[in-house]
Amino acid sequence: MNSGQTDKVGFDSAALGLTKSTQSVEENALIRLINVQKYYQTPAGKFVALKDVNLHIAKGEFVSIVGKSGSGKTTLINLIVGIDNPTDGEIYIDNVPVHLLKESEKATWRGYHIGVVFQFFQLLPTLTVLENVMLPMSLCNLYPGQEGVDRAMELLRLVQLEDQADKLPYLLSGGEQQKVAIARALANDPPIIATDEPTGNLDSRTAEAVMELFYRLVEQGKTVLMVTHDPELAQRAERKIMLADGKIIAS
DSSP states (O other): OOTTOBOTTOOBTTTTTOOHHHHTSSTTEEEEEEEEEEEEEETTEEEEEEEEEEEEEETTOEEEEEOSTTSSHHHHHHHHTTSSOOSEEEEEETTEEGGGSOHHHHHHHHHHHEEEEOTTOOOOTTSOHHHHHHHHHHHTTOSOTHHHHHHHHHHHHHTTOGGGTTSOGGGSOHHHHHHHHHHHHTTTOOSEEEEESTTTTSOHHHHHHHHHHHHHHHHTTOEEEEEOSOHHHHHHSSEEEEEETTEEEEO
């Protein structure tokens, strides 16, 4: 998206403060973090979650994010997807300055541009598998009526669960629920899939199936971000970002 051009949900990069000079930083970067800091105030004082983070991720990369507990992995992913706000610094996703968006704007932007896969699935228990996958489409007013049903079924076929469409989530195994969560993350065809410990609750066979699905998504041009504690899985990504004490020590 060029400066001044409005994207499909109406964000004008020039109006939001995106300048030509910021656009020139790494031509192929889909995700750019510039001097990002994140602090939390606690009863014991200021806690530094992220410090001096500069990061570029290109379109179509499969990136693992690793580090010990408390190193800043989840904070980093939450800032990228707009769930949290940086204390200082700039975050650009496809040249949209996410750090400048209001909360309502970020929610709309995220619905179109980011698919989030949580460790514990976060499926709505009273909705069927099909309805869970369709939910993001409804929230963003995309794929109305039968078009939405057809797309949801297409995504369930992608994760090999089309025969489970009418079941409630509790009737599925953990691995199947995770696959439903991935299908839901793909509902609005976002360019970025962000995952936090996506295989943490899965057996090795199901984890392998999830990894193969991520590979297929990257082949289709998606950018996949994967927070993981599993060193073997981290090595299988195309690129590994390592954090320690809130800083990137390898990328």
